[in-house]
Amino acid sequence: MRLAANAVNWAGRFSQRGRIQVPGLFDDASAEQLHRCLVNQDQWNLAFNRRGEHVDIGSDSVSIWTEAQSRQFEEMIYAGAKEGFQYRYKAVPIYDVYHDGSLPGHFFNTLFEFLNSDAFLNFGRQLLGRPEIGFCDAQATCFEAGHFLTTHDDDIGGKNRVAAYVISMTKNWNPNWGGALQFFNEQGNIEEGFLPAFNTLNVFQIPQSHAVEFVTPFASGPRLSITGWFRTGKDPRS
Ligand SMILES: O=C(O)CCC(=O)C(=O)O
Ligand SMILES: [Fe+2]
Incomplete structure (x- = not known):
């Protein structure tokens, strides 16, 4: 993996605004390689919140749900969203996958090492x-x-998070499909929104109020990203 963007060009704007969108993060070959990896990934966990707890279940369990079970699940998700914090998306926990060695030879391991190499960490430090x-x-x-x-x-205590990052890896997103990463101001208005894009890095300071807009039923493709947090100290699992 190779970066194409230069953090120095964006650091000033980040310090003014507490968030930044950097297009052209990787060189073309790296971006295409990562995109292929995400598009070809068929095993995803389903991530959601149950009574305040994060749940991450394997796609194997989801695929054997009956129609009634799927409906029940959806009702639970929407009931949670009505009252407060809720989410539903598919995920691969790359950090755990890497440290558990659960997907040997998978490109996600290479990616994780790149994200923790001097190249990417220095990019984050400078930015x-x-x-x-x-x-x-x-x-x-x-x-x-x-x-x-x-x-x-x-803002989760004990994780030493400095800032969140989202490497947006989605081609040809239609803004009418929802899925924007939105930021809210103190008046509760949308201050800024970052739409899914290809080979684009979003970074934002935390705590900061944000959400990923509901993806509409007529979205004809997935919103693909690599997300995580820059953290201080040493990786507790390294
Ligand atoms: O996917 C995104 O744009 C943001 C994700 C996010 O906010 C989170 O995982 O906490
Ligand atoms: Fe977030």
């Missing part, structure tokens, strides 16, 4: 002006029709 960044975690995410992530601020 954010935070030399103390020590590592980053990562997951692959796939938002399809009916998927969403309601408003939250990423």
